[in-house]
Structure formats: C-alpha cells, structure tokens
Amino acid sequence: MNPPAIISWLLWPLSLFYGAYVRLRAIAYRRNWLSRKKLDEIVVSVGNLTTGGTGKTPTVLWLALRAAAAGRRVGVLTRGYRSEGQTDRAGRPRSDEAALLRERFAGRAQLGVGADRYANGSVLARHGVNWFVLDDGFQHLRIRRDVDIVLLDATAPFGNGRLIPAGPMREPRSALARADVILITRTDRSPALESVVRHYTDAPLFYGRAAMEGLYRAPQRKVILPQQEWSRARFFAFAGIGNPGAFFDDLERWGVPLAGTRAYRDHHRFTERDVSSLDRAAAAAGADALVCTEKDVFNLRDIRFEGLPVYAARIDLELSDAEGFWQTVCRIAERRRGGAAQ
Structure with missing residues (x-):
C-alpha cells in the first residue's frame, strides 16, 4: 500500500538509505561475504518485490499440492507473521497464513513455521521431506534455492515505485534479474507489464488469477x-x-x-x-x-x-498455463540439481 504523497516525499531520503542497504546485502550474499545455508532437498521460493498481497499464499498452496500429487514429500517453510512458530491453546498456529496452509494441506504437506527456516527445513528433511516451498522467500537470501518465483500484481506491480518506507518496494525493479520465473497475478494478459519486466529479465513468464x-x-x-x-x-x-x-x-x-x-x-x-x-x-x-x-x-x-x-x-490460484508453469519449475530445479525434480 502506498503512503500519502506528502508522507512518501518526506520519507524519500530514508528510502535511499534502505535501498543502499538492500543492494549491499544482495552483493554480500552474491560474493559469499555472507554465508548461505543449503538444504539437501529441492527448494522453490515464492516471493515478490513489494509489501502487501500479490497472491503468494494461493501460489504456495498450488505448488505444494501439485508437488504432493506428483509424489513428492512436500514441506512449506514460512515465517508465520507475528507467531515465531507459536501455537494457541488448541495447538493451532497463531499465524493466520500458517493456520490456513495447515488446514488446506490436510496432511498432504508438512509445515515449518518460524524465523529460522533453515533449521525448520532441516527438521522436516529428517522426517522425509524432499521438496520444499519457501514462502515469501525472495528476500530471504540466507537459504539457497533452486527456483526463484517472483509474483507481480498486474494492478499495481510496483506501487508508487519507491522503496520502503516511502513506498511499498522491498527491492528495486532491477532485483527481477535474480528471478527464475515471473508470475503476473490478477490478469490473464498484460503486454505493457511484460515489456517492463523484459528490461530486467528474460525469465519465463506466466499469468494467474x-x-x-x-x-x-x-x-x-x-x-x-x-x-x-x-x-x-x-x-x-x-x-x-x-x-x-x-x-x-x-x-x-x-x-x-x-x-x-x-x-x-x-x-x-x-x-x-x-x-x-x-x-x-x-x-x-x-x-x-x-x-x-x-x-x-x-x-x-x-x-x-x-x-x-x-x-x-x-x-x-487459476493459472493460464498450469502444466507449462509446473514443467518450467521442475525443469529449472532439475537443471540446478542435476536430477529428476518432477
């Protein structure tokens, strides 16, 4: 969500400092100045460039259930907003997103909730999970991933175009260069947004709503x-x-x-x-x-x-090319791992 124009203008200097931090952090991970953790299993990240909703939860659900249907033992790693992995007195996740995922999975996928997603993934791997979905993972650079899926909301892909706190952008548009797959949500086709995306990446592009x-x-x-x-x-x-x-x-x-x-x-x-x-x-x-x-x-x-x-x-989630999307994710994961990902 965009702040009011006058507030955005006043906060703009702070967004410059935030942008510098984001770029330096990305460089540090890319050059291995900051260490990254690697799970032995396939990791598919679902994320975005902005704060707010782009359809990540339905996409995570779709991927997890599609992988489970293909015979994978699936685990979803999510931070769980305001929960730190805690449950209520009935044993339910305190995070609304985590609670929804657990219910919709109905035993077909396991859920790891908490800030330390590598530790949670390691625990799930010891219990047989061999295919992970990393929820809201594009900025979670600490974990290596095999596939980076970035979602863009066709109705407001970049908000006012400014970085936090002057706008909703968590990273600049140039970060799209790290994406392996682009999923444009809330439309069946958007040539104008496609042309913008192509300035930064040639990654396969799909649509969903x-x-x-x-x-x-x-x-x-x-x-x-x-x-x-x-x-x-x-x-x-x-x-x-x-x-x-x-x-x-x-x-x-x-x-x-x-x-x-x-x-x-x-x-x-x-x-x-x-x-x-x-x-x-x-x-x-x-x-x-x-x-x-x-x-x-x-x-x-x-x-x-x-x-x-x-x-x-x-x-x-309803994808315009569901099978093409799935096969693309599997092909990229297979290429990175050198083995079958389907």
Whole structure:
C-alpha cells in the first residue's frame, strides 16, 4: 500500500538509505561475504518485490499440492507473521497464513513455521521431506534455492515505485534479474507489464488469477452456500489482508453482490468490538451477511458470532498455463540439481 504523497516525499531520503542497504546485502550474499545455508532437498521460493498481497499464499498452496500429487514429500517453510512458530491453546498456529496452509494441506504437506527456516527445513528433511516451498522467500537470501518465483500484481506491480518506507518496494525493479520465473497475478494478459519486466529479465513468464471455489459459513467453513443463494443475497465485505481492495474487486468479478466494504490492516486480529461494528455497518447498508477471506477467519476464531452470518470465500490460484508453469519449475530445479525434480 502506498503512503500519502506528502508522507512518501518526506520519507524519500530514508528510502535511499534502505535501498543502499538492500543492494549491499544482495552483493554480500552474491560474493559469499555472507554465508548461505543449503538444504539437501529441492527448494522453490515464492516471493515478490513489494509489501502487501500479490497472491503468494494461493501460489504456495498450488505448488505444494501439485508437488504432493506428483509424489513428492512436500514441506512449506514460512515465517508465520507475528507467531515465531507459536501455537494457541488448541495447538493451532497463531499465524493466520500458517493456520490456513495447515488446514488446506490436510496432511498432504508438512509445515515449518518460524524465523529460522533453515533449521525448520532441516527438521522436516529428517522426517522425509524432499521438496520444499519457501514462502515469501525472495528476500530471504540466507537459504539457497533452486527456483526463484517472483509474483507481480498486474494492478499495481510496483506501487508508487519507491522503496520502503516511502513506498511499498522491498527491492528495486532491477532485483527481477535474480528471478527464475515471473508470475503476473490478477490478469490473464498484460503486454505493457511484460515489456517492463523484459528490461530486467528474460525469465519465463506466466499469468494467474484468483478463482473462488465457493462461500463457506464461518467459522467452521464446512457448509458451502449454493450460488443460487449467494447470488440473490447482499454481502458486506471486509478483509485484513495485504490488498483488501483486490479482494473486493474479485468478489464483484465473481458475481457476489456487495452492499459495502471495510478494509483492515494486514493480519488484523479482530475483536468483538470490530465484529459488532461490522454488524451495524452491514445492517445500515442493507446487507444480508458478511463475507471475508479464509485467512481472516483465523483471526476471528475466538470471536462469538451473534449477529449477521459470516461467510468466507475459499480462493485458489487459476493459472493460464498450469502444466507449462509446473514443467518450467521442475525443469529449472532439475537443471540446478542435476536430477529428476518432477
């Protein structure tokens, strides 16, 4: 998310120092002044250049489940925002992203949560994992990877173009030169963005966008709402994710009638006061129910639902060339490892 223009201008000098640090750090790793850890197993990194949502979680899910279907023993290494690998009293990951990944994997992939992803990967490898997905790994240079996948949001690929804190850029555009695969999200085609990308890399380029599997009743999400019912209802949408506006746009693209929307900060932990406020806003807008993302549900799990019903949109990644994407990832990993990656 871009800061207001005047704030961005005031913070611009700080972004120069940040940019210098980022470049020096990348050089230090490239020249082995800083040591890198190497897992013996295949490592596929999924990351981006900006803060905020570009579709990393659906991409991590897609890769992990596709690799599991191909017979790999898959592990996903994620930092787990604000969790440090901790669980709640019920043994659930405190991180909303980690909790979502664990539930969606349903035993088909293992999850390592915590800041030391190399240590977690080593533990999973000792338990038989032989194919890793490194979540949000593009800037996590400490671990060597076989494939670097970089996601770009077609609606705002570089934000205002400025580095943190004056903008959302975690690295300059030139960092795309490190990418092995580019995945442009939220569109089926973007020639203008392609031409920008080609200034920095010749890496294979693919397209993907979010697809809704259905609306599920929260918090359990075991009952799906038939389309003929939700298409006649009016929903008040809310989200505490990296790019809530994109989620609201997607809901309308999928035909979900919206009476209103409300955005929260990424990873927002909802309170009963939040839910009461949402209920009042939704009722005032004439909504029949509330709708959020699956990730938000994990930040609502300790809240009592006494007002309007709450539904969660289950979202998957839909690739324009799914098989080509998978084969490209495997081919690059195989070339780096000198063995079969499929």
